[in-house]
Structure formats: C-alpha cells, structure tokens
Amino acid sequence: MSFHARNGSDFVGLRSIVGGRRQVVYDALSGKRVLLNISNTNVTNDDINSALKEGINARNVLGGVFAALKARNIDVDFAS
Numbered sequence: 656m657s658f659h660a661r662n663g664s665d666f667v668g669l670r671s672i673v674g675g676r677r678q679v680v681y682d683a684l685s686g687k688r689v690l691l692n693i694s695n696t697n698v699t700n701d702d703i704n705s706a707l708k709e710g711i712n713a714r715n716v717l718g719g720v721f722a723a724l725k726a727r728n729i730d731v732d733f734a735s
Contacts, residue, residue, distance in 0.1 A: 656704050658711040665716040667707050669700065678734060679707070679724075681717050689717060690734035691724075698729050 657668030664684040672678055677700075679691040693703065706723035713719020724731055 656700070656707065658707055660711055660716055665711065667711055667716065667720055669703055669707065677703070679703070679720065679731065681720060683716075691731040692734050694730035694732055695728075698727075702727050702729060 657666065659666050666680075666682040668680045670678050670680055677693040679693065681687075681689040681691070703724075706727050706729060707720060709723040710716060710720030713722070721731075
C-alpha cells in the first residue's frame with residue numbers, strides 16, 4: 656500500500672523487510688526520506704493503511720503520519 660499527496664510532493668508507503676518486519680517509507684520531493692520500523696508485530700496492515708491514508712492528507716504529511724500512527728497505538732522507531 657502506498658499513497659501520494661494530492662500536490663505530488665510527498666509519498667508514504669508500507670513495505671516488508673527481512674524477517675517479515677514492516678517499515679513505513681516517507682519520501683518528499685525535496686529529497687527527504689524517513690524510514691520507520693513498525694515495532695508492534697500484532698498490528699494489522701489495515702490499521703497501518705488507515706493511518707497512512709489519514710496522514711497523507713495532513714498539511715505536514717510526516718507529522719500527520721506520526722499522529723495517525725500514535726492515535727492507533729502503533730509504535731514506530733527510526734530505522735538506522
């Protein structure tokens with residue numbers, strides 16, 4: 656699942672990585688990229704999908720994604 660902001664300047668998506676872990680990917684047209692590891696293994700993809708849909712419509716997309724994930728008790732940490 657992935658989403659682009661209406662103005663085309665931001666992208667968020669969910670990807671699976673080694674070991675079945677999941678990451679949220681945020682890319683901005685400005686070149687900024689943020690990877691967030693989903694800490695909770697029991698969170699459904701539907702919950703994450705709902706948070707990403709909500710966050711992509713925020714004025715500050717990355718802040719909106721953080722807020723939407725937090726509202727659903729989905730813990731994330733920055734990937735190294």
